[in-house]
Amino acid sequence: MTPVATPFFFYFLSGIAILSAIIMVTKINPVHSALALIVTLLASAGLYLMLYAPFMAAVQIVLYAGGILVMFLFVMMLVNIQHLYVEKMLNRQWLVGLIATVVLALLMIGALVRGAASLPQHIVNHPEQSNVQEIGLLLYGRNTGYYMFPFEIASVLLLVAVVGAVVMAKRRV
Amino acid sequence: MLEIGTLHYVLVGAILFLIGMVGVITRRNVVIIFMSIELMLSAINLNLLAFSRLYGLHGQVFALFIAADAAAEAAVGLGILIAFFRNRTTVNMDEVDLLKW
Numbered sequence: 001m002t003p004v005a006t007p008f009f010f011y012f013l014s015g016i017a018i019l020s021a022i023i024m025v026t027k028i029n030p031v032h033s034a035l036a037l038i039v040t041l042l043a044s045a046g047l048y049l050m051l052y053a054p055f056m057a058a059v060q061i062v063l064y065a066g067g068i069l070v071m072f073l074f075v076m077m078l079v080n081i082q083h084l085y086v087e088k089m090l091n092r093q094w095l096v097g098l099i100a101t102v103v104l105a106l107l108m109i110g111a112l113v114r115g116a117a118s119l120p121q122h123i124v125n126h127p128e129q130s131n132v133q134e135i136g137l138l139l140y141g142r143n144t145g146y147y148m149f150p151f152e153i154a155s156v157l158l159l160v161a162v163v164g165a166v167v168m169a170k171r172r173v
Numbered sequence: 174m175l176e177i178g179t180l181h182y183v184l185v186g187a188i189l190f191l192i193g194m195v196g197v198i199t200r201r202n203v204v205i206i207f208m209s210i211e212l213m214l215s216a217i218n219l220n221l222l223a224f225s226r227l228y229g230l231h232g233q234v235f236a237l238f239i240a241a242d243a244a245a246e247a248a249v250g251l252g253i254l255i256a257f258f259r260n261r262t263t264v265n266m267d268e269v270d271l272l273k274w
Contacts, residue, residue: 010177014185021189021212025196030204037208040189044215051182051222056236060215063240068211068247075251076204079258090199091267097198101191108187116180120227123179131233138234147234154241161245168252 009050017043028089034072038065052126055135182223189216201265203257207250214243 017040024036041064048057126134137144139151189212196209218236225232258264260271 006177010181014181017185018188018192021192024208024212025192025200025205030202030208033205033208037212040212041215044189044219047182047185047219048222051226053222053225053233053236056218056222056233056240059237059240060218063244064211064215068244071247071251072204072208075254078255079204079264089201091201094199098195101195101198104194105187105191108191112180112184112187119179123226124229126226126230134230135233135237138230146231147238150238154238157245158241161248165248165252168249168256 006050009046013043013046013050016040017047030076031073034069034076037072038069041065041069052128053131054128055132179223179227183220186216186219186223189213189219201267203254203264203266203269206266207247207254210250211243211247214239214246 020036020039020043024033024040027033027036041060045057045060045065048054048060139145139147193209193211193213193216196212197206200206200209218239221232221236221239225236254264257269261268
């Protein structure tokens with residue numbers, strides 16, 4: 001199926017994503033930042049849908065907006081933030097950090113300008129109906145499962161993260 | 174209107190990454206620093222998916238792995254944050270100096 005009104009949705013979604021990312025970085029209250037981050041992640045899920053990745057869009061909504069952000073809000077309830085408004089928002093090195101970011105931005109712009117010509121012009125439109133099936137074949141297929149071992153390593157990583165989080169959040173460290 | 178190509182998506186990913194980097198470097202609150210790291214990982218995912226449209230589905234599998242790593246990182250980081258808050262009763266990044274001398 002050919003997409004309709006692609007430029008409009010692209011500029012709409014990326015504008016929302018960038019604006020709420022800026023809001024997230026500049027708000028002093030972490031709860032407001034978390035809500036802006038949810039909006040950013042939902043907008044980038046829309047961008048994933050435009051890139052023919054419906055499975056990743058669903059994972060983005062369920063995992064980030066549903067899981068990680070709820071965890072952030074829980075931690076903000078556990079951690080006392082009443083005294084936050086009388087404190088400074090930025091640390092001492094903020095000017096150096098901004099200069100480093102501008103340098104990195106110039107580097108990225110240079111790389112994009114120089115490398116734009118070498119991008120292949122032919123775009124493969126993957127079929128959306130079999131997207132989950134194709135990813136599953138790449139992960140678990142008998143002959144096409146190139147990523148079975150990295151998948152197992154990722155599961156071990158998640159297990160280690162669960163054990164580490166429980167140990168560190170316990171009463172006596 | 175202008176045709177939307179891979180370069181547009183890569184540019185949006187770069188902008189989101191830089192905003193997240195500003196948040197990581199300049200903010201004091203550890204919670205917001207973790208959220209900025211999540212934003213940077215999401216921008217990387219956008220790049221991977223944009224290039225997976227050119228080179229096949231492997232980029233989407235890598236994006237899946239990065240999402241799993243982001244979840245693990247958030248869990249461990251927030252565990253560290255709670256342990257630190259219990260010791261110092263603050264969430265400011267420039268007071269995290271237990272390993273300095």
